[in-house]
Amino acid sequence: MKKIYLLSIILVPLLLTNSVNAHDKSHNDTSNSPMFSGLDSDAGIIAKQFHKALSEANAETVMSLLADDVLILEGGRIERSADEYRAHHLQADMQFSSAVTTKTIEHHVRVHGNTAVSISRSHTSGNYKGRDIDRTGNETLFLTLINGQWKISHIHWSH
Amino acid sequence: MKLFYASCVVIFLATSPYIYASEQTNDETEILEMIQDIEKGWESGNGMPFYQHYLGQVGARYIESGGQNKGLEDLVKNHVEPEKEVLKRLTIDILDIETNVEGDFAWAVTTVNVSGEVRKTGAVFDKKGFQTYLFRRTDEGWKVIHSHSSTRDNKPHKHR
Numbered sequence: 487m488k489k490i491y492l493l494s495i496i497l498v499p500l501l502l503t504n505s506v507n508a509h510d511k512s513h514n515d516t517s518n519s520p521m522f523s524g525l526d527s528d529a530g531i532i533a534k535q536f537h538k539a540l541s542e543a544n545a546e547t548v549m550s551l552l553a554d555d556v557l558i559l560e561g562g563r564i565e566r567s568a569d570e571y572r573a574h575h576l577q578a579d580m581q582f583s584s585a586v587t588t589k590t591i592e593h594h595v596r597v598h599g600n601t602a603v604s605i606s607r608s609h610t611s612g613n614y615k616g617r618d619i620d621r622t623g624n625e626t627l628f629l630t631l632i633n634g635q636w637k638i639s640h641i642h643w644s645h
Numbered sequence: 646m647k648l649f650y651a652s653c654v655v656i657f658l659a660t661s662p663y664i665y666a667s668e669q670t671n672d673e674t675e676i677l678e679m680i681q682d683i684e685k686g687w688e689s690g691n692g693m694p695f696y697q698h699y700l701g702q703v704g705a706r707y708i709e710s711g712g713q714n715k716g717l718e719d720l721v722k723n724h725v726e727p728e729k730e731v732l733k734r735l736t737i738d739i740l741d742i743e744t745n746v747e748g749d750f751a752w753a754v755t756t757v758n759v760s761g762e763v764r765k766t767g768a769v770f771d772k773k774g775f776q777t778y779l780f781r782r783t784d785e786g787w788k789v790i791h792s793h794s795s796t797r798d799n800k801p802h803k804h805r
Binding site for chain 2: 557559560561562564598599600601603605624626628630640642643644
């Protein structure tokens, strides 16, 4: 508890809940698990497409799923648009995601009118640039229905 | 009479944006105050702001890195309140807050500095990070339905 101090808490109400790191390579059968819900909704499908595109290093699809003014938080960094993300960290994130193995532990998507929330946890393992990776990650996605299409307008990644 | 109706329409059209803006401002003010309450709760190890502002659904989980608390009471009793025993000092400075209200749903992102001192070891820490809060409007006002926090030591960012 003390090692993280308080600010690394993540509140995951079951009504919204859960999981997937953006860096998801696994696609398990989750249809009957209480750890997975809402994934068949339109917003849930978008969230899964996003994870898949990152793990397959498909930049075009990743960009197509982001709102122009997406706000992305990871660690101490912040990016305030899709263009900024593409210019800065998209390539690194795709390289990392495609190099490691990520297993989704939980993933829940809840739709509230024209907005939706995707919350997920995942475990990532492997080796990246000579560094062993073995960690649990958390992701919050906020999606907005824009002109009839779900777009990711906010991402928060942590591990 | 036509002039009267026309005046009413003009007045309505002229004032409605301000009414809407006022509602937006009220929402954002309420949310800001909630976040400030919660941060004070963390700093003082006081669970009351959490009971007051979190929706606390049955079965809710509160995940902290690899661990998690199950339910709001578990979060307060096993995380919030013990902090005051573990930490001699904890300060959370909110550097920035961005709030977005979408009908009965809202989200806010805060940029924070977190510093403190561990009571047992005397170790001090100084971190910068972000918090994402998601809110739902209820009959009792806005309630936090999800929060996600992450911090990192205050040092220059390195690419992966």
